[in-house]
Amino acid sequence: MIASTIRWSHRNLFAKPLDAVLSLVVIPLCAWALYSGGSWVFQGAQWGIIPESIRVLLVGIYPADQIWRAWGTLLIFGLLFGATLGCVFFLHRVLALGYCLVVAAIALVAVYSEPTSALLIVAAAALALAGWFATSRWENLRRFLVPAWTLGLIAVFALLSPPGIGLWGGLMLSVLITMVTAVLSLPLGILLAFGRRSQLASVRMFCTAYIETMRSVPLILVVYCVWIVLPVLAPQYSVPDVLRGMAGFTIFFSAYVAEYVRSGLQAVPKGQVEAARSLGMSELDVNRYIVLPQSLRVVVPPLVGNVLDVFNAAPLVFIIGLTDFLRAGQMVLANPQYSDRTYEIYIFLFVTYFLIGSLITFAARKLELHLAKGAR
Amino acid sequence: MSLGKLLAAGVFATIGLSMNPASASVLDTVKERGVLHCGTDNTAPGFGYLNTKTGQLEGLDVDFCKAVAAAVLGDATKVKFVTVTDKSRFDAVLTNQVDVVFAHTTLKPARESAISVDFLPINFYDGTGIMVKSEIGVKSLDELDGATFCTTQGSVTETVLASAFKAKGWTTSKVLTYENLEKLFAALGSGRCDAMSTDKSALAAWAGNSPNPSDYVILPDTLDKSPFAGFVVANDSKWRNALRWITYGLFQAEESGVTMAKLDELMKSDDPFFQKLLGVNGGFGKDFGLPDDFIQQAVRAVGNYGEIYERNLGPDTTMYLERKGTPNALWTEGGAIYSPLWN
Secondary structure (H helix, E strand, O other): OHHHHHHHHHHHOOOOHHHHHHHHHHHHHHHHHHHHHHHHHHHHOOOOHHHHHHHHHHHOOOOHHHHHHHHHHHHHHHHHHHHHHHHHOOOOHHHHHHHHHHHHHHHHHHHHHOHHHHHHHHHHHHHHHHHHHHHHHOHHHHHHHHHHHHHHHHHHHHHHOOOOHHHOEHHHHHHHHHHHHHHHHHHHHHHHHHHHOOOOHHHHHHHHHHHHHHHOOOHHHHHHHHHHHHHHHOOOOOOOHHHHHHHHHHHHHHHHHHHHHHHHHHHOOHHHHHHHHHOOOOHHHHHHHHHHHHHHHHHHHHHHHHHHHHHHHHHHHHHHOOEEHHHHHHHHHHOHHHOOOHHHHHHHHHHHHHHHHHHHHHHHHHHHHHHHHHHO | OHHHHHHHHHHHHHHHHHHOOOOOOHHHHHHHHOOEEEEEOOEEOOOEEEEOOOOEEEOHHHHHHHHHHHHHHOOOOOEEEEEOOOOOHHHHHHOOOOOEEOOOOEOOHHHHHOOOEEEEEEEEEEEEEEEEEHHHOOOOHHHHOOOEEEEEOOOHHHHHHHHHHHHHOOOOOEEEEEOOHHHHHHHHHHOOOOEEEEEHHHHHHHHHHOOOHHHEEEOOOOOOEEEEEEEEEOOOHHHHHHHHHHHHHHHHHHHOOOOOOOHHHHHOOOOHHHHHHOOOOOOOOHHHOOOOOHHHHHHHHHOOHHHHHHHHHOOOOOOOOOOOOOOOOEHHHOOOEOOOOOO
């Protein structure tokens, strides 16, 4: 045992003089960083701030007596998200185990502050699992996915709106902005991508101008412009800040979606289009049945990556006074009582962002593998 | 940014004016709507920040919003808080998204001349302050010749300190800068700096939240002025006057000893001054388009100016900022909180 350890370390850590020096420098440094980080996490940090402010972090200033609406949203999203994943890959035993472990960990943490919320988290997780199982088992269900998402988003809006759209905040707002932008920018982006390849010069020029303009300005500018221009153009309607923010995000990101889709359109071999035309298919049918399905298949991975971009860009809505997840953390820290808990709050934000981000990238990678199967 | 502002101003001037030629006063809009849209910050300790326990916004600015709602609509809960940031607060007023902004905004000439907003009376006097550890026993800035002053990088405070040294002829005093307030405060605690300098309200928040607040002293000196005031859209005198006199009313209430507790007693008073001020018999409100009892309603909701100050910045709060001997005291006590004559 000892001999093999020595042999292993000799081969891997101290093979050459440079390796030895590097190992001697890096290993103690890592150990020290781990030790000091660990001792802070388990001894120094005052994690009490997280359960105390969790509601603000997750839903902002959404009224406490209306919180069941947010839970309803979580259940709906759980089901839809599970169903979407189910289209892409089967639930292996290892994955299911990992999933249950993560859910159990989150639920355990939640039990610590409030038992009912743990129950609801488990319920949402179970719904996600049910959706996953359903769509991976019965392929017929998959064609209802797009209507289900549309209906689900409408239901979520209807569910959350009554106390006032202006009260949305926290992680909930970040997720909603991401969802709405992702869902709305896809059809807009596809239209723009086709428009950019259109035979009609006016359509082509308009779409090109739109895409290039949006791609050459920063997101924060678009969001702010939409925010101040809408009330000037339509003073009689007061569109809530949240909707104006979502509009800004959609306007901006549909240009990016358009470019992704266009790259997919160009990837479809010309022969395919010509073959379809020679079969007598109309231009619309050629695009609908031949070009679009093949190109979307190519661009789905970057599109999922785009969703991650939207999610990570969501904190920019602070500029128009919205309280997203990051801003909610800052709002908690602004309370003089908590101003010395900077690290605790930011680490919580980091971990949450990291978990959600890696979930999206994981799904994207699986999706890529799944789509590659057809191409093999 | 200035070009953008100019463009925006141009857009508002042309579109905004052409669309509402005979625009009604915001006061009428608020009364018709029944809800006040008030712009505040939600990350400014003591002025507008969230109490995570109750989920409610608290602070001096927040209380002013409530006072206005109570005075105009008779109900302090009829207020919708709209979060504004340092960047968006002026545009929010210019595009009528909020009726008034109370967001620790410093009153400066350019803000009233270039951006078309009108400011209300100053309701808090902030400024660059100096904080030292109490163990060194310094009582005023003059005793700090040769000391090491610390402040944040890239802040105006750096230049303010430099010019203060020049004015006092100090040659051995040094300025060290730190990345953020947290590091700055740690440097003061460790003795790396003799004095820490930034906005007084921020100094108070940091000292108040340290494990032992009495370890630190904020010196009475103010190096650079920063008066805070609410503001409304320009050229709407009806609305601006109403708000100005609501603010003055809160000042006068403190001066005349009208508190939340003594309000009911004073309403029964025979003194015609109180009868008129509180709207029991006659009143000042009607000509402003307000109810005659608007001061009574405002005080009933949030108290007079002194009570608002005590609630948010007083000794019982975690960001205690001494009021006595500063401009924030009433004029009768040597401060600058002054209401014109109510007669």
